[in-house]
Amino acid sequence: MGLCQPSADVPFSCGACCGLFNLELKPDQFRTLLKDRTETFKKSVDFSKPYTMAEFRKVREEAEKNYVKKDSLTYNCPFLGMLTEEVSGISSETKVRSRIGCMIHPVYTGDPRSQNYSFYGASICQAYDCRNKERNFADEWENVFSEFADDSFSYSSLSSDYRSIDLLEGYLTEKGIPSTDWFTGSRETILQILKIKFEQNISLWNTSFELDMESPPPISWKERLAKWLGLESDDPRL
Template sequence: MNNYSRHHDDCTPAAPRPGALPFHPVDLCQPDCLKSCAACCGLYNWQDHSRTALTEIVGMQTDLFLALESYDDLDAYRRLRNTRISNAKLFETIYNCEFIGFIDNERRRVGCLLHPSVTGDHTLRNHCFYGARICHEHFCPGYGCLTTAEQLAVVAAVQDWYLYGLVITDIDLVKEFFRHIENALGESIKPARLSQPELRCALLDFFSLKEAWPFKAAENRLGKYYFSASEYAIARIDYRARWGVPESRFDKILVSLESDFSCLAQVRAAESLLHAKITAFVKAYANT
């Protein structure tokens, strides 16, 4: 959770940084100076979690925090911040930390305004709901479930915080993409090749679907989850019951992209779109 292993003064994107974090070869929270993630701090847990809405909230929190003369009354900061938010939480039981902000002058990196590397104080994160220890020690499933090649693919391709955080936390989307491309290629992706411009372009073309998916449900979801009776559940697609056909070969991707289809023709159109993006990457990989 925003484990700032070091400052990122160089802008080399997608470089593997062995040993940047204990046990983890790639620093997913703060991979380089072009982007970062704060998803587990509740960044996206708003009814309106569009790029515009989140840029406004994070910018407002940053401005308020930077205007503080001291850190002596963070409750006053919190109260003031709450009066400036018109958005509503998406999942009530998930904490939206008040201390997410932009941590660089260019406002390209989201992160923790209370982090010791920002404030010089190791105890301030006890002012948040999780407390300093959890904030320091948390590593999301992206660290444990994604392979190094999968992690590097996202880091190499996505260069802005909004899309980056959406993708790096979507395990199904990334793993399924890799399963399809590696099956088609008949070999494992070599991480060293992922910085090639053609491949980065094809990867970004696929991952960008996360922000601009034409079959996105009108119902407000976050990835594969929707909110129901104080719980969040997976919004599955029942192909058999609705259209009498077997599950799509792209089912996990379709669910991750928050799909909602009114007819089978839409399912097939979505599959064609995914097939085209996957094929484009496979061709680029095979030809470069």
């Protein structure tokens, strides 16, 4: 599935478009929430009885109704949980990994329309592509995010932060670095800037639906990137 659910050897995944980060929670609280959802789901949902998916949604929406939201209009889908999968490693050894993802995705239910039990419905859930997923170099960014991330939460934060990647791509272009060299010769520069982003807590938890509707200021990409990261434009790291 690409950027959302990377290749088999990557233990991380992104769930930002399901509204996870729209909740005002700390990392440990996110983990507890997903654990609770997943345990409730396993105990109460039977795919042979589709109505149990509707009942689960009702129960979880009631349980989570008092969580503080960043945006009252952004939905937080309770079907986002922990997916435990067995995967074959390079040595043909079978390993168990846990990622975050949709617990009623057709790959698990066997029903191509099972996501109709979610708020947005199957057509939106399956067709939605975030800005980073649509990039020309989405696969290369996926590799960078996978290398940089510590868990699915930091991976989701990177994968959904289109603004930082817009600024990075504009900055590298402005420096005259061809896109063919971005992820080779300039890889360390990219990782260094992403490190600054995390140190500064820049857009660490995105709801995934923020869009910059304002026209960019008439300054260079370097100045825009520095301003975004809270740095001086002559910072030697840029």
